[in-house]
Amino acid sequence: MSHTINHLKKLRLQRSELAVPGSSPEMIDKAANSAADFIFLDIEDAVAPPDKERARKNIIQALNDIDWRAKGKTVSVRINGLDTHYMYRDVVDVMEQAGDRLDTILVPKVGVPADLYMVEAMVNQIEMAKGFRTRVGLEALIETALGMANVEAIAATPGRLEAMHFGVADYAASCKARTVNIGGLNPDYPGDQWHFALSRMTVACRAYGLRAIDGPFGDFSDPEGYIAGARRAAALGIEGKWAIHPSQIALANDVFSPPEKEVTRARRILEVLKEAEAQGKGAAALDGKMIDAASERMARNVLVVNEAIERASQFSSEPRVATH
Numbered sequence: 316m317s318h319t320i321n322h323l324k325k326l327r328l329q330r331s332e333l334a335v336p337g338s339s340p341e342m343i344d345k346a347a348n349s350a351a352d353f354i355f356l357d358i359e360d361a362v363a364p365p366d367k368e369r370a371r372k373n374i375i376q377a378l379n380d381i382d383w384r385a386k387g388k389t390v391s392v393r394i395n396g397l398d399t400h401y402m403y404r405d406v407v408d409v410m411e412q413a414g415d416r417l418d419t420i421l422v423p424k425v426g427v428p429a430d431l432y433m434v435e436a437m438v439n440q441i442e443m444a445k446g447f448r449t450r451v452g453l454e455a456l457i458e459t460a461l462g463m464a465n466v467e468a469i470a471a472t473p474g475r476l477e478a479m480h481f482g483v484a485d486y487a488a489s490c491k492a493r494t495v496n497i498g499g500l501n502p503d504y505p506g507d508q509w510h511f512a513l514s515r516m517t518v519a520c521r522a523y524g525l526r527a528i529d530g531p532f533g534d535f536s537d538p539e540g541y542i543a544g545a546r547r548a549a550a551l552g553i554e555g556k557w558a559i560h561p562s563q564i565a566l567a568n569d570v571f572s573p574p575e576k577e578v579t580r581a582r583r584i585l586e587v588l589k590e591a592e593a594q595g596k597g598a599a600a601l602d603g604k605m606i607d608a609a610s611e612r613m614a615r616n617v618l619v620v621n622e623a624i625e626r627a628s629q630f631s632s633e634p635r636v637a638t639h
Contacts, residue, residue, distance in 0.1 A: 499533070
């Protein structure tokens with residue numbers, strides 16, 4: 316193991332992330348009572364330019380009026396891009412008026428580390444000026460060719476960055492990729508055309524202690540397609556996926572929750588390895604398969620997620636057991 320180890324910066328349960336346009340107070344209210352782990356209130360792509368100012372005000376009011384933490388929700392705001400004239404006012408107004416009620420800011424179309432530095436500098440100053448005791452994290456949306464080309468450097472950005480998301484729609488547009496559906500597969504490609512990008516982003520996240528989150532699947536009338544995409548992402552190490560429709564929340568929660576049999580096996584791995592260690596052995600066998608220190612690390616990953624789900628279940632009547 317290298318002497319350079321970047322531990323996870325911030326553990327948050329993020330199996331499902333519901334995207335909610337700030338222009339709709341009704342949808343915001345419904346989101347607060349949904350089964351989603353994470354909510355992001357959007358001022359960017361889901362809001363038309365004439366509605367940006369009203370959406371920003373709606374979000375500020377919702378952050379202050381709704382007790383998101385009491386509902387077991389992590390709440391984020393997706394600001395407008397740095398290339399727009401909306402972005403600075405998004406950060407200033409939301410942070411000054413509701414910064415102590417916010418968990419993270421999702422920064423879209425991050426292309427270089429300096430993009431995050433700009434937002435971080437603004438957040439730092441506002442928190443100090445307002446005397447906030449809470450610390451708002453940053454999340455980077457990787458959705459351009461430039462962002463993917465610099466994803467390792469972006470992941471290494473010091474400070475508030477705690478997660479990266481793969482924004483497949485704008486990424487496809489940036490790469491001029493041929494796609495039939497947001498997040499869907501092109502039948503002319505032999506496999507998953509998003510595999511490389513997701514894998515590269517995930518490796519960068521794990522190298523620098525960040526959470527890795529998959530973005531949207533546009534066809535909410537195709538639950539099988541959503542589940543298939545989520546499972547492919549989970550196989551790579553992604554820990555959650557966006558829901559652009561409430562019907563996708565349960566799908567994400569199921570796929571990214573370890574099944575009970577997996578949790579049971581993880582506990583058994585730790586028990587068997589502890590017994591082997593007492594006998595002076597570095598490896599052991601469980602159900603006819605070798606297990607060792609790497610098995611222990613994988614088992615602990617499963618148990619950490621399971622414990623986070625159990626804590627979250629205190630706020631929801633949603634069943635904990637995954638069905639997949």
